[in-house]
Amino acid sequence: MFNYIPQEDGVTYSLLQKFTSCRVAARFYLEGFRGVRTSEALNFGNACHYILEQIYRSKNVSLKKIDMYAEEWEDYILEKDPGANPDALGDVTDIAKTVLKVYMKVYRSDFKTWKKLSVESTFDVMFHGYRLRGKRDGLFTKTNKKGKENRYLLEHKTAGQINEDLISDSLSFDPQNLFYIIGTELQDDSCVRNTLRNVIRRPQIRFKVSQTWEEYKQEITKDCHTRPDHYFKRFETSYKDKDIEIYRKELFELLKEFDKWNKGESPTYRNTSACAGKGWQCEYLPACSSRKVDMLLANQPLFTELEED
Secondary structure, three states: OOOOOHHHHOEOHHHHHHHHHOHHHHHHHHOOOEOOOOOHHHHHHHHHHHHHHHHHHHOOOOHHHHHHHHHHHHHHHHHHOOOOOHHHHHHHHHHHHHHHHHHHHHOOOHHHHOEEEEEOOEEEEEEOOEEEEEEOOEEEEEEOOOOOEEEEEEEEEEEOOOOHHHHHHHHOOOHHHHHHHHHHHHHHOOOOOEEEEEEEEOOOOOOOOOOOHHHHHHHHHHHHHHOHHHHEEEEEEEOOHHHHHHHHHHHHHHHHHHHHHHOOOOOOOOOHHHOEEOOEEOOOHHHHHHOOOOOOEOOOOOOHHHOOO
């Protein structure tokens, strides 16, 4: 059906997520098609992710460096996508760096308490004959109150709204955390049982016609300083051996189901509940509605998230 072979080319968490969410989206992806639409929320998240990567990679950062990283990000996107709106991209990136300057003041102690920090490191391992691949936001060790060093997986997320109860409940069996734990343990032959979900809220403050852009950024900065607990949330999760073992079995069954579908031995069908939601839509929705792929980018490579920046 496809030239793609999971045992050889590999399987990432994001690909499995597409498959479980909507098989039509997964088929578009494997055939090399990508959506061309973007959004303010997506650009904000990507800008934050890039700047945070550089911050933690440097292990010591000044506010001026955040400006430099933000400029690097803009240049990278504009070079990659000449059709991008530079003004809109600049505004979103400006907001991201405004928020992250406050973030760094709140979490400056990370550089002292996190040891052996690796940033954007990859794993590429075999699991029951399937090649698992992934790229971690971070991996570090932290000493607990008893003096024991524990390893943590770090994951950055951005969101317009943060439902703490929902996040806390779902993290207890979060498939992304568990997928990355298995990949890391197979790669390093060492135990990882802790994760840190680092969530940054995208400001919902609206720009007023009566404001200058600098006044607007100052309003965001003031709000972040006044309500840091509103903008910055961290969720620590510890997994037991039983949790990992349950997911290992689930992952193996999912991989077999995915492999069977990839060979054309099970059907491809739409999941219409995955087409759109509040503030987002599937990148393939225009193609599904028109039954045409000419509005999509074609011949795109697999797993661009694993590429070096």
